[in-house]
Amino acid sequence: MAQKRSIFEEVASDDTPKAAPKTGLIEKRGRGARKGIRAWLMVIFALVMMMIAVGGLTRLTDSGLSITEWKPVTGAVPPMGDAAWTAEFEKYQQIPEYQLQNEGMSLSEFKSIYWWEWGHRQLGRVIGMVWFLGYAGFALARKVPTGWHKRLIFIGALGGLQGAIGWWMVSSGLEGTRLDVASYRLATHLGLAFIILGFIAWFVFLLGRTEPDLMQARRATDKKLFGMSTGMLHFAFLQIILGALVAGIDAGRGYTDWPLMGGQVLPPDPFYITPIWRNFFENPALVQFVHRVMGYLLVIYGIVLWSKGRKSANRTTAGAFNLMAAVLFLQLVLGIVTVLNGAPLHLGIAHQIGAVALFVAILRARFLSFYPKPQSVREGL
Structure with missing residues (x-):
């Protein structure tokens, strides 16, 4: 006959220690390198803000039409030697700004406005490179937080669109009788720069807080x-x-x-x-x-x-x-x-x-x- 068990006796006992329940799973899952990505976006934000300042100076110094071609890759190399500078100057002499406003400009004066526009475009290339290398690095390391791939790619896509709009703006001043770029195209170019800044800033704010905190x-x-x-x-x-x-x-x-x-x-x-x-x-x-x-x-x-x-x-x-x-x-x-x-x-x-x-x-x-x-x-x- 089986022995009676006390009603106070534990139904099951196990001397093996039980693992403590895990906490913070929602916060840890898909968290990625939020701090690293936030710092990277802040660098891009600073570069875009610098781009706006350089772009403003380029406009105020009437330098924006000094480069009459759009070469996203080879254009990164400035003229090397007297022959190359003369060739660039001759291209500038064919547009209305020179013919109607700057006729008689010397080569040294041309170089001063050329460097402003070249620097403006070069900074755009730097921003694109910083975005590409940063995103590629975080993506390959699988450190992009859940749901953030599309947001980060969106920033890069806007940057590419900005480059195309920049040339669309410059091309408006290369023919006809216009002395400057079309003002509405300039407004579109600047407006998109602020849209890019706005999205970057919002993403930086989001990444500064944890997902549970935001919820x-x-x-x-x-x-x-x-x-x-x-x-x-x-x-x-x-x-x-x-x-x-x-x-x-x-x-x-x-x-x-x-x-x-x-x-x-x-x-x-x-x-x-x-x-x-x-x-x-x-x-x-x-x-x-x-x-x-x-x-x-x-x-x-x-x-x-x-x-x-x-x-x-x-x-x-x-x-x-x-x-x-x-x-x-x-x-x-x-x-x-x-x-x-x-x-x-x-x-x-x-x-x-x-x-x-x-x-x-x-x-x-x-x-x-x-x-x-x-x-x-x-x-x-």
Whole structure:
């Protein structure tokens, strides 16, 4: 007969120690080299920002048409020797900019504008190489986080598209009677540069947080602030495009008084070009006027957004909107100073870099509205 077992006796006992349950599996699975990829993207961001500055200087020094051919590979080598320099100069002498504006330019003067454009294109090649080597390295090492391959390839594709648009822009000034590239093509080129910057910055923000942290943060999304900051981002992008139109026709150097233009609220002869719609793209007075008015509207909207964002219960989010407002104010002041001084090189570039800073500040505030950082109850009080 089997012996009775006590009701207090363990049903099964095993002296073998049991392994502790594993934690953090969601966070570890497919994590990849988030820090490494983030650092790599930050390098590309810095290079693209440098590209915008060099591109601005290339435009302001009228150097953009000095290279009349697009050779993505062989163009990386500059002219070597007197014969090669003479050949390049002869090509430049065939385009309207030389014939109608720079006739009589010396070879040494040509070299000075050539090097600006060559450096601009060379920097583009460097950015492409940094992207390719970085992505290939992370992909071969299988260190790309789950779901990030398409995002990183997308950045590279935008970079390639930017190169093609750059040539499309330059080609507009190589024939006819145009002295510069078409302003709307310049605006497209600059606009895409800011789109690339925006995506890189957003990816850098995402990679700075773990996936579980981001999933948790979405539960506290401030939808109203996120929506308003999205509108602010689009508004700022439109103002950047208008700024490119101003730069494309040197409209920033025509009226150097403020707040009036030529002593008037509306500048003289704002619609002298026919058909009327062309004035918004080709009339320097009207183009600068529109850029000014849009700047005022952007500041007004920014103040409304800041008044709401600074009241956020999340201290980091509120701080992001305070920073955005500060950069917005500095950019306004810089824009006015640039106009009053006739848009000299150093102020023009500073204003352009200020646009980058404002764009990223808005984007960061938008990100933190959607993914607020965790804080203790005491911090929220």
